[in-house]
Amino acid sequence: MTFSSQLLENAVNEFAKLPGIGKKTALRLVLHLIKQPEKDVSHFSEVMAKMRKEISFCTKCHNVSDQPVCNICSNPSRKQQLICVVESIRDVIAIESTQQFNGTYHVLGGIISPLDGIGPETLQIESLVNRVKQDEVQEIIFALNPNIQGDTTVYYIGRKLKETPVKITTIARGIAFGGELEYADEMTLAKSITNRIPIEHYIATAG
Amino acid sequence: MTFSSQLLENAVNEFAKLPGIGKKTALRLVLHLIKQPEKDVSHFSEVMAKMRKEISFCTKCHNVSDQPVCNICSNPSRKQQLICVVESIRDVIAIESTQQFNGTYHVLGGIISPLDGIGPETLQIESLVNRVKQDEVQEIIFALNPNIQGDTTVYYIGRKLKETPVKITTIARGIAFGGELEYADEMTLAKSITNRIPIEHYIATAG
Structure with a gap:
């Protein structure tokens, strides 16, 4: 791309550094x-600079927060003894949008992936184990993506918590709403049969 | 979307104001x-604010420019008597990238579209007519998008320049390189036959 203005070119180059934004999209923006x-x-400009400068992370769950402890962890109506473990802040926002969960979160900041050089020590696992012990947590729900790395992470943390009485669950895998049986992969379909739900329970939680 | 941080929410909202950027993409950015x-x-942040604050437009061709006259208009090796008329700055960048054009440009800032409330008086048509008269321009090439609005604009400006000796052309319409004849629309195919090119000329201009 040939630009007639250095100011324009600099601005396009800055936008094009963002993920998923190519030169053409950057120019359009x-x-x-x-x-x-x-x-x-x-x-x-000010909003972006201020956000990066002042944003901080909850000391308890590592979610983004404007205070030292985020408004989910400090909300007395949320169950402190129920923790949903997620990979990233994005997952917290996705689950919060369902308005179905009234526990707290723990953001790992990634999942164990030796091939990408991400070992357990780079994630917020130590602090999760401490929380479970100190707060007498009753249940942790893993809401990680269903792949090898996610399963490895669940297994690793599960072993670390073996000595504690905490109940460990994972979110249900199955056929998505609107999904078609014939296009589902075998693994998902098999799991959805193994983990079948009694009809009374299904009706009670519908809608 | 439910956010645990006002700073995060503000930043996402600012990004989501940009064209083609939804809330999810904004969050990712x-x-x-x-x-x-x-x-x-x-x-x-600084690059964006500075760009918007300091960017100006060439007084001659209305392209973006860091100086009062842009580096295309002020380049002595470019033909001032040949003007390519385009709708927007984006088109200048696209044509410049071909490195095939050594005239100058004129950016209209839009095309005539009465349904969208864009009349000729809102476009840089007056200054184009003045340029043609003052600089004794020999040829203007219209490089507008091939639709009703583009054709209306070409027709309108053509009438304004009727009294001048300037030669008026438009860029060729035809089957694109890599395009398949059977999928071309009838209009394009018809035009490509009417405006067929002698083989000697085709070979001489082939890439």
């Missing part, structure tokens, strides 16, 4: 910003 | 920024 009032663009 | 060093994010 910058040309959009050029058309906006100057104060809107300076507001955009 | 913000979470990427959170992982970057603080100085990189503040650099990103």
Whole structure:
């Protein structure tokens, strides 16, 4: 791409550093910003710089937070003895959007993946084990993606917690709503039969 | 989406204002920024604010430019008597990338579209007519998108320039390289036959 303006080129290059944004998309975004009032663009800039500068993480669950302890961990109406273990902040937002979970979270910051150089010591596993012991946690629910790395992580943490009385569960695997049986993979279909649910329970939790 | 941080929510909302960026993509971009060093994010912010604040437009061709006259218009090796008329800055970048054009440009800033409330008076048509007259321009090439609005714009400007000796052309319409005849629309196929090229000329201009 050939630019007639260095300012334009710099802005396009900055946007193109973002994941999933190519040069053409970056140009489209910058040309959009050029058309906006100057104060809107300076507001955009300020919000980004301020966010990066001031954002912090909950000392308990490692979710993003504006206070030392996030508003989920500090909410007295949420069960502190029920922890949902997730890979990233994105998963917290996804589960919170369902409005079905009233426990707390623990953000690992990744999953164990030796091939990518991510070992257990780089994740927030130590602090999870401490929480389970100190807060007398009754149940932890693993909500990790269903793949080898996710299963390895579940297994590793499960072993670390063997000595504690905590109950360990994982979210249900099965056929998604709107999914078609004939297109489901064999593994999912097999698991959905093994872990079948009594009809009374299914009806009670429907909707 | 439910956020545990106001800073995070504000940043996601700002990104989601950009065209083609939904909430999920915005979140992905913000979470990427959170992982970057603080100085990189503040650099990103500064580049955007500076770009919007300082960017200006060439007084001659209305392309973006860091100087009052852009580096295409002020380049003595480019033909001032040959003007390529385009809708937007993006088209200038696309044509410049071909490295096949050594004239100058004129950015209209849109095309005539009465249904969208865009009349000729909102576009840079007056200044184009003045350029043609003052600079004794020999040829203008219309490189507008092939649709009703594009054709209307070509027709309107053509009438405005009727009294001048300038030669008016448009870029060729035809079957694209790599395109398949059987999938081409009838209009394009018909035009490509009407405007067929002598084989000597085709070979002479082949890449």
